[in-house]
Amino acid sequence: MSDCASCHDCGATPVLEIPSSDAASTRPVALVGPPNSGKTTLFNRLTGMRQKVANFPGVTVEQHTGIAELADGRAVPIIDLPGLYSLSPRSEDEQVAHDVLKGLRPDTPKPEAILLVLDSTNLSRHLMLAAPILALGVPTLIILNMADDLRNRGGRVDVEALAAKLGAPVALVSARQGEGIEQVFDFLAGAMAKPLARELPVLQDVPKCREWAGRVGSHARYHAPAPPKWTHRLDRVFLHPVAGPLVFLAVVVAVFQTIFTAAVPLMDGVRRLFEITGRWLTAALPDSLFRSLLVDGVWTGVGSVLVFLPQVLLLFLFIGILEDSGYLARAALIADRTMARAGLQGKSFIPLLSAYACAVPAILATRTIENKRDRFATILIAPFMTCSARLPVYTLVIAAFIPEHQMLGVLSTRAVALLGLYALGFVAAVATAKALKSSILKSGRTQFLLEMPSYRWPTWQSLGLRLLDRSKIFLWRAGTVILLVTVVLWTLAHLPLQGGHAPAIADSLAGRAGRLIEPFIKPLGFNWKIGIGLVTSLAARETIIGTLGAIYGMDPASHGVALQKAIQHDLTPGGALALLVFFAFAMQCISTIAVVRRETGGWKWPALQFAYMGALAWVGAFLAKSLIA
Amino acid sequence: MLQLNGNNDLIGDATLMDLRRGDAAVLQGIDLPKDEARRLMEVGFLPGARITAGLSAPGGDPRVFRVDGSEIALRRDTARRLKVRLERTPGTR
Numbered sequence: 001m002s003d004c005a006s007c008h009d010c011g012a013t014p015v016l017e018i019p020s021s022d023a024a025s026t027r028p029v030a031l032v033g034p035p036n037s038g039k040t041t042l043f044n045r046l047t048g049m050r051q052k053v054a055n056f057p058g059v060t061v062e063q064h065t066g067i068a069e070l071a072d073g074r075a076v077p078i079i080d081l082p083g084l085y086s087l088s089p090r091s092e093d094e095q096v097a098h099d100v101l102k103g104l105r106p107d108t109p110k111p112e113a114i115l116l117v118l119d120s121t122n123l124s125r126h127l128m129l130a131a132p133i134l135a136l137g138v139p140t141l142i143i144l145n146m147a148d149d150l151r152n153r154g155g156r157v158d159v160e161a162l163a164a165k166l167g168a169p170v171a172l173v174s175a176r177q178g179e180g181i182e183q184v185f186d187f188l189a190g191a192m193a194k195p196l197a198r199e200l201p202v203l204q205d206v207p208k209c210r211e212w213a214g215r216v217g218s219h220a221r222y223h224a225p226a227p228p229k230w231t232h233r234l235d236r237v238f239l240h241p242v243a244g245p246l247v248f249l250a251v252v253v254a255v256f257q258t259i260f261t262a263a264v265p266l267m268d269g270v271r272r273l274f275e276i277t278g279r280w281l282t283a284a285l286p287d288s289l290f291r292s293l294l295v296d297g298v299w300t301g302v303g304s305v306l307v308f309l310p311q312v313l314l315l316f317l318f319i320g321i322l323e324d325s326g327y328l329a330r331a332a333l334i335a336d337r338t339m340a341r342a343g344l345q346g347k348s349f350i351p352l353l354s355a356y357a358c359a360v361p362a363i364l365a366t367r368t369i370e371n372k373r374d375r376f377a378t379i380l381i382a383p384f385m386t387c388s389a390r391l392p393v394y395t396l397v398i399a400a401f402i403p404e405h406q407m408l409g410v411l412s413t414r415a416v417a418l419l420g421l422y423a424l425g426f427v428a429a430v431a432t433a434k435a436l437k438s439s440i441l442k443s444g445r446t447q448f449l450l451e452m453p454s455y456r457w458p459t460w461q462s463l464g465l466r467l468l469d470r471s472k473i474f475l476w477r478a479g480t481v482i483l484l485v486t487v488v489l490w491t492l493a494h495l496p497l498q499g500g501h502a503p504a505i506a507d508s509l510a511g512r513a514g515r516l517i518e519p520f521i522k523p524l525g526f527n528w529k530i531g532i533g534l535v536t537s538l539a540a541r542e543t544i545i546g547t548l549g550a551i552y553g554m555d556p557a558s559h560g561v562a563l564q565k566a567i568q569h570d571l572t573p574g575g576a577l578a579l580l581v582f583f584a585f586a587m588q589c590i591s592t593i594a595v596v597r598r599e600t601g602g603w604k605w606p607a608l609q610f611a612y613m614g615a616l617a618w619v620g621a622f623l624a625k626s627l628i629a
Numbered sequence: 630m631l632q633l634n635g636n637n638d639l640i641g642d643a644t645l646m647d648l649r650r651g652d653a654a655v656l657q658g659i660d661l662p663k664d665e666a667r668r669l670m671e672v673g674f675l676p677g678a679r680i681t682a683g684l685s686a687p688g689g690d691p692r693v694f695r696v697d698g699s700e701i702a703l704r705r706d707t708a709r710r711l712k713v714r715l716e717r718t719p720g721t722r
Contacts, residue, residue: 085671086667086671122699125698125699128671210675210697224698236684239684239693244687245687337688340704346691447661448691448702448706449668449707450702451672451700451702452693452702
């Protein structure tokens with residue numbers, strides 16, 4: 001196998017794969033192509049809803065698998081490999097793709113066949129990838145994608161001549177329009193012969209490969225299309241020295257509006273739905289500990305995750321539109337210089353913006369950053385951005401301690417305090433990014449190479465599948481963890497039983513935990529009640545409000561003024577400020593920890609992040625309290 | 630066909646940084662470690678390739694370059710490592 005990959009003229013005689021029906025049916029067909037070749041669109045077209053996304057074990061590369069159903073009812077597993085420019089791996093993504101193609105990964109069987117997706121509007125360059133792929137000696141269909149663009153812009157290619165020259169079948173398709181897709185299904189259904197690879201170039205030599213690709217292209221009478229007129233027109237606006245930044249700003253404002261205005265009624269709706277169904281459950285079930293576990297533990301836990309779903313979906317819709325349309329690359333270009341000051345790069349911008357809603361989707365959105373160090377740095381600072389779960393906490397404490405009056409005529413003191421907390425998180429993020437990028441995540445001179453794809457209309461199918469896929473990860477990762485944590489916290493708050501009933505929260509295990517950590521938080525001005533809140537807020541930051549409500553024996557739904565009064569009683573102004581600072585810095589969110597673990601492929605980074613943010617929160621809160629006292 | 634007339638049209642020791650929007654140049658060499666140079670070559674920055682400078686982010690960094698049918702944005706730090714021979718056609722900006 002490996003010999004075959006390195007020699008150039010093997011497979012000169014067609015060797016038919018022995019159709020060992022049973023074994024062959026489990027081996028996947030790999031989808032391979034350079035970035036921006038429309039590979040994912042084709043994958044969606046072939047597999048539709050029958051997709052699964054997971055991580056390759058041990059690495060941070062996402063594994064997209066799906067099932068293509070053939071006309072005769074057979075199901076072919078398809079694996080969508082990360083985009084690659086060549087088969088000489090340098091990034092982790094490329095390494096995984098390389099290993100899968102060569103059958104070197106123990107978790108993935110060597111592909112039975114390859115679908116090589118190339119952009120037909122940029123064929124001469126994209127054909128370079130055909131050389132190493134064909135040299136693998138695996139049955140390959142070469143798919144020239146974006147046939148509609150090629151035609152519309154006056155380009156041409158002789159498919160038969162190209163197939164003859166490459167010794168492998170070639171299909172001209174448009175994955176977006178569905179044009180020519182039947183050829184791909186025919187290939188998957190038919191006998192797949194090994195390529196008759198002839199005169200392939202020396203694979204390590206890029207100029208020779210390019211020369212070869214050019215020769216093959218001209219043999220196939222490839223006529224490159226005219227430059228994309230609309231892309232150039234749009235870029236003259238979107239990258240205009242004045243209009244460009246204005247459009248960029250408009251996009252940022254639109255994202256913010258969506259997160260904080262459009263999503264709010266939806267989130268309230270979800271919250272109310274869970275309150276009503278919770279009450280309904282309470283009424284329907286007999287009074288027991290089991291009911292309490294089900295309603296206060298499980299149901300509330302599920303609700304506390306689902307409440308963020310509208311916001312997360314809207315965010316992913318936004319990111320999807322930006323990415324699929326091609327604007328994301330322009331936004332990254334515009335933001336690059338500013339982000340570079342913090343040691344990051346342009347592609348970090350949108351994920352960090354998303355983190356103002358929730359760190360979980362933000363961390364999932366860092367997938368667009370190819371540079372691993374930049375990606376990790378972005379992941380590590382994202383939880384500093386003021387997420388929406390912090391807002392209820394900020395609002396409560398600010399309302400309890402900061403008297404409302406006007407400053408300079410327009411700004412209220414409370415608004416200023418809130419803005420100050422946003423700024424605090426932002427400053428911490430920038431400082432941390434700088435520290436990381438000049439120490440453990442130092443990447444010397446990061447090579448920033450950003451391909452500007454042509455603008456395209458996003459398709460509903462692609463947007464829909466993306467939303468489905470991302471929300472599945474969000475619900476699964478955040479949901480299972482939160483569910484577990486809420487059940488554990490419920491147990492802590494309801495044990496040990498006293499005469500068959502749950503104890504007062506002060507006497508429960510959670511109360512004991514609060515007392516246990518009291519010595520650590522006393523210097524910050526927090527008593528054990530706040531301590532319990534800090535423990536329970538690990539499930540989601542806003543949980544502290546419900547917990548404090550329970551401790552003070554108040555219905556959290558009507559917390560408003562009464563809860564403010566209770567907090568005023570227990571916290572000094574210094575302690576209140578310390579609490580705000582603590583929440584601005586601490587990584588009080590198990591879902592985020594779980595997602596960081598998934599995305600960084602281990603416990604090392606989330607542990608470091610939790611410890612660092614916790615230490616910063618403690619020191620910051622201590623300083624804040626000392627400042628007031 | 631490109632006509633080279635006069636010395637000003639052929640400037641040695643220039644880098645991609647010296648290109649203003651609309652300027653074209655032929656790549657002579659890449660002064661970067663092998664791995665980084667290879668990635669650039671894979672996206673089209675091959676010696677002998679014709680590169681046109683395109684639009685840029687505000688402030689001129691990073692800048693988009695048109696090369697081998699693609700548009701690739703490079704930071705100033707990278708662009709200055711790409712040695713080119715300028716073809717400054719008069720009247721083009």
